[in-house]
Amino acid sequence: MDYSKTAAGVLKGVGGEENVQSLVHCATRLRFVIKDDAKIDKAGVKATPGVITTAEAGGQYQVVIGNDVPEVYAEIAKISGLGKAGEATGAQDRPKGNLFNRFIAMISAIFTPLLWALAGTGLLKAFLAAAVTFGWIDTATTTYVVLNALSDAFINFLPLALAFTAARYFKANEFTSFAIAAALLYPTITPLVGAPDLTFFGIPFTMVSYVSSVIPIIVIVWLQSHAERFLYAKLPGSIRRFVTPMIVVLLGVPFVFLVVGPLSAIVGGWLGSGIGWVFSTVPWLGGAIMGGLWQVFVIFGLHWGLVPLFTLEFQTTGQILLIGPVFAAVLAQAAAVAGVWVRARNKNLKSLAAPATLSGFLAGITEPAIYGINLPLKRPFAFGIVGGALGGAIIAIGGVYSTAFVVPSGLALPALFGNGNMLLLALGLAVAIAVPFLLTVIVGFKEPAEDATIAAEATDVEVLSPLDGTVVALTEIPDAAFADGSLGQGVAIQPRSGAVYAPFDGTVVAAFPTGHAIGLRHADGAELLIHIGIDTVKLGGEHFALKVTSGQEVKAGDLLVEFDGDAIERAGYNLITPVIITNPDLYPEVGSAAAGPIAHGETLFFAGAVERVLAGK
Structure with missing residues (x-):
């Protein structure tokens, strides 16, 4: 998969960055919250190479990529202001609508960043448990102690991780959330679980276990976000940055111990007992529902609503x-x-x-x-x-x-x-x-x-000259990779001015920060590389001024790059510029190439297309 091409195509299809309210990804999908659904080119998104299909669920427009979704997500982050690594959708960006959709979106956003670490350490714990079952490792050894710790720690301290992702979702201070979660798991607090006659300033309470818990930290971080906004608005600027977290922790942690924790333990106990009752009384029914409908839940994105049930069941019963x-x-x-x-x-x-x-x-x-x-x-x-x-x-x-x-x-x-x-x-x-x-x-x-397949004859693409200069053959380029055509077929231009213009209507798929090269894609699929000079990447961007960004739509004749040719040559670099087609599988021939002097905007060559066979539906 060409991740940059997929990212640019998807972003264009959803109406561009300006039509996206927020973006996160899960294990296989890009999850967009869209501002105006009418601006989505749904057929275009589905036709984008690398896209498996699309779905609309939970108030989100979901683009299914598969295993490579993190790489496509990262490329979107490079060409836009969307998708900061590791960040969940903000609460103010969540989809509007019924509470169920908003709940699914919240759970998805909070749990998605944790999923692979949770699954990876869980898989390690599974292998360790199997090793114990088959007698391959002795639980009395320090080897087992170490392996058990590193496989069990993440789920044990899950509230700490949830503190960060929940804080990002609710726009609360992450480290204050961490302080609250750390207090719930503090070494002198955990031994109090189940102890009698506990009081806080004379108020009796029951300490419950917060190990592997989910509900308490999410609830308190939500309350924290509202408290912080209130306190920041009311407190003087000179003290609010340190007084706010002090007040939030001082009030928040006892509130969890006195109210949130006991209530969540009751709810979790009910759910755990309910699941246990179903699987002990009519196990075949529970199993048939989960086994038969799980993939249906996945299609509609509803499986995220069950993820907290897994962790709640584990917390209350130690099994799932x-x-x-x-x-x-x-x-x-x-x-x-x-x-x-x-x-x-x-x-x-x-x-x-x-x-x-x-x-x-x-x-x-x-x-x-x-x-x-x-x-x-x-x-x-x-x-x-x-x-x-x-x-x-x-x-x-x-x-x-x-x-x-x-x-x-x-x-x-x-x-x-x-x-x-x-x-x-x-x-x-x-x-x-x-x-x-x-x-x-x-x-x-x-x-x-x-x-029954549909054969579609791809049209030849006219490539205009991106430069003023003189056309020369690729074989004259003093670089073997370009000269022998291994990087693509085309021609070269010896520039006589310092500007590069778009050779056709299309999309910028690679705008190198150094400005020495730029990649474009025509609407019909032809991909073109313009490489200004030989080895000019070594200049680190000096003498180049990039005028476009990756993902940007351009028209023929639009200015792409400006460069100081004299300064580049004085620095010892050859300015000869290859202009080559980089996807020869679809455009294997370059025909009717111009020769001699040429001005930008004049026909440089035609990229000859092959027949493309698309599977019929």
Whole structure:
């Protein structure tokens, strides 16, 4: 995937930076809060290379990228003011609408930055637990003590991490939030859990455990954000910066101990008991719902509402029953797409199904399988739901649970080993995999036939001269990589003036900060590199003045870069400028190239397109 191209295409499709209120990402999706939905080019976003599909849920416009979403997110941050690394959506930027949508958006924003660290350490804890179960490591050794600490610490001190992400969401002071969370987990406080006759200035209270807790820190940070805004408005400027956190901590921590903590413990106990009751009384029903509908929840972004339930169940019971059937749901969709891989005759479909199968089975990332293949083909997705429901029911009947928060996948299966009936776990997983795979292979699906593909002849692209100068052949460039055409086909220009202009209408996909080179993409897909001089990157931007930014739309003739040619040559650099096509897979030929003197805006050459074959829908 060309991350910069995907980022620029998505940002343009959603109406540009000015139409985006906020942006975060989760494991597989870019999550936009849009100002004006009418300005979104939905077809354009879906057609952007690298985009699997789009969805609208939880008050967000979601662009599904898959495993590479962090890289695309980072590229958007480079070309815009959106997406500061690690920051969650601000509360004032959250989607308006019903409370449910706002709750889902809040949970998504607060938990997303923690997800991979939580999943990674959870996976390590799962492997450690499996090692103990199979007798590979002795719990009495210091090796076990160290491994257990580094795998268990993050979930143990989860309130500290949530303090930061919640503070970012509610726009509270992060370090004041950290101080509150640290007080909840302070070494002299945790031994008070369950102790009798506790008082605070004569007020009796019950100390509950805040280890791995979720609700108390989120609630108190929300209250903190309102208190800080009030105090900053009322206190004199000379004292408010240190008096505000003092007052917030002094009032906030006791309020958690006296009110928020006990209430959240009661609510958490009810939820934990309720989950336990369902999975002990009618386990097959709970398992079938989680296994069958989990991927449906994912499609609508509703699965985020269940993440706090996982952590609440873990805090109150030390185990997570809910997560076992989710393994069936994930592996069932992976098995369905594996069936597509085996049965499909369409080469394009097979090439999509192969990596989607591996991603689903190994990493538990099913979006490429669901959106790219199973949902469009309909039957494989339905078969996956059936397999997930059956497998989830069997796993739940076996009382299988996890002792760590993990992302359900093949690699994370050790989290379930030794916890419940292993025979039913194996049977449930086998059913979850075998049923959708066999149904997909035997019953089949309606696939796009090879002869149903749509052949579209890409048009040749006229490239105007970006410079005033003299056209020379690439072979005359004193740089082997340019001269032999390995970096792309085109021509070179010996400049006679110090300005570079846009050679066509298009998008700036790479504006190097040094100004020595610029990459452009034509609306028809041709990509062009203009490299001013040879080895001029070594000047570090000296003598260059960049006039555009990455992601910017330009018209033919727009000024892109100004440079001082005389100063560059005095510094010992050759000014000869390659102008080359960098995506020869679509534009392999350069024809009708000009020769001799040329002015900017005159035809330089035509990029000859090949036939592009697009899979029909």
